[in-house]
Amino acid sequence: MSTAKHHWTREEILTIYNQPLMELLYQAATVHRKHHDPNTVQVATLLSIKTGGCPEDCGYCPQAARYHTGLEGNDLMSVSHVKAQVLRAKASGSSRVCMGAAWRNIKDGPEFDQVLEMVRVINKLDMEVCCTLGMLTENQAQRLAEAGLYAYNHNLDSSEEYYKEVISTRGYQDRLDTIDNVRKTNVTVCSGGIIGMGEKIEDRAGMLVALSTLNPQPESVPINALVAVEGTPMEEQKPIEIWDMIRMVATTRIVMPETQVRLSAGRTEMSREGQAMCFFAGANSIFAGDRLLTTPNPDVHEDMKMFELLGLNPQKPFIKKMQPPTVEAKDSQFKSLGEKPKWSRPEHKIDRNEKAREKEREKRKIEKVIQSTVNQSIPEKEIQAADK
Numbered sequence: 001m002s003t004a005k006h007h008w009t010r011e012e013i014l015t016i017y018n019q020p021l022m023e024l025l026y027q028a029a030t031v032h033r034k035h036h037d038p039n040t041v042q043v044a045t046l047l048s049i050k051t052g053g054c055p056e057d058c059g060y061c062p063q064a065a066r067y068h069t070g071l072e073g074n075d076l077m078s079v080s081h082v083k084a085q086v087l088r089a090k091a092s093g094s095s096r097v098c099m100g101a102a103w104r105n106i107k108d109g110p111e112f113d114q115v116l117e118m119v120r121v122i123n124k125l126d127m128e129v130c131c132t133l134g135m136l137t138e139n140q141a142q143r144l145a146e147a148g149l150y151a152y153n154h155n156l157d158s159s160e161e162y163y164k165e166v167i168s169t170r171g172y173q174d175r176l177d178t179i180d181n182v183r184k185t186n187v188t189v190c191s192g193g194i195i196g197m198g199e200k201i202e203d204r205a206g207m208l209v210a211l212s213t214l215n216p217q218p219e220s221v222p223i224n225a226l227v228a229v230e231g232t233p234m235e236e237q238k239p240i241e242i243w244d245m246i247r248m249v250a251t252t253r254i255v256m257p258e259t260q261v262r263l264s265a266g267r268t269e270m271s272r273e274g275q276a277m278c279f280f281a282g283a284n285s286i287f288a289g290d291r292l293l294t295t296p297n298p299d300v301h302e303d304m305k306m307f308e309l310l311g312l313n314p315q316k317p318f319i320k321k322m323q324p325p326t327v328e329a330k331d332s333q334f335k336s337l338g339e340k341p342k343w344s345r346p347e348h349k350i351d352r353n354e355k356a357r358e359k360e361r362e363k364r365k366i367e368k369v370i371q372s373t374v375n376q377s378i379p380e381k382e383i384q385a386a387d388k
């Protein structure tokens, strides 16, 4: 039975976040030791199973089709390719796999069936399976649960107020509705956010209020530092200071004592000493592998050296909750309903998102002009050749 407090206010969280660092670290490490083994850190692996071409306008995301990030997109991966990647990850010490798809939402049909098959295959390899596939309905969550999904990742990203400055194609409540649908099943909830998008400390606290007042609290909370990708609306954001990450991790640990706090995007910019302080402050998971979804991540051998240096052990799977059983497709109780989740489409304008979109349009125009010039020059060459 959880004893976590669920009625944190923004003021209380700000007081925790802003206290002298040594007090904050001591408090967070004390809470951490009460609920977790301080020398165990979960190693998880990200797999981008469908890359790029997303219709949403998330200002941080290199996979949004409307920004010009030069990213090479990919269709949905085959089940056998996923299996091979997962076997590699398992061999290098990973106990959890998170499959990400650049989708706004899940659509019932052959692609979702293929993802369900991936979940079955990975669960049978005795790895915790997590997916992040965008918005979903209750029936879709039930089908994922039946296939053996352990966790669903759906981030709140920031406070409700600042979310409006980041995304215009969906609202905060849409995110909460998806989390609610996941909660109706046995699948655990993974939800966190990003720091360094230009938000205030009050927004970080606001996000932690939204997460910690969920009942039950999310079993997993990823804390990402923005990876400012060229071409996205946030390309010019300055990197956060390590102190912000340490304070954010420590505060997350204090307000959500039982959750797995995941030190996620942004580790390439962090020193070993900085990461060690994050582990001391309560982070107990990393994403390993030289790529996150589309951006670089530290080398796995370097991470293992860091574990050795700090005396950390990789966490075994299913420590916090039992492995879910897998039901085969032919025995499924939850049939496809041909559904798509409903969402609010606020469509307010965000200046920096509009500017980045305009840049993409301009670049496309130029590319078209170049292409048509090249095309026009072909008959001219042919004429010259014929003239010889």
Ligand code: SAM
Pocket: 060, 061, 062, 063, 100, 101, 102, 103, 104, 132, 133, 134, 135, 153, 154, 155, 157, 192, 193, 194, 224, 225, 226, 227, 228, 229, 265, 293
């Ligand atoms: N499309 C799905 C969705 O939005 O829920 C899943 C994939 S999405 C890439 C998963 C999460 O990655 C986002 O919610 C965001 O928190 C994080 N993310 C994406 N781009 C990032 C970036 N440039 N820096 C840090 N975190 C990022």
Ligand code: DTB
Pocket: 046, 062, 098, 100, 132, 153, 155, 192, 193, 222, 223, 224, 227, 264, 265, 291, 292, 293, 294, 295, 296
């Ligand atoms: C999360 O909060 N962070 C991970 C995982 N959940 C899916 C993704 C980070 C993505 C960073 C940008 C990229 O590599 O595309």
Ligand code: SF4
Pocket: 054, 055, 056, 057, 058, 061, 062, 063, 064, 101, 102, 103, 104, 134
């Ligand atoms: Fe699409 Fe997810 Fe990226 Fe937003 S974060 S643009 S929903 S892939």
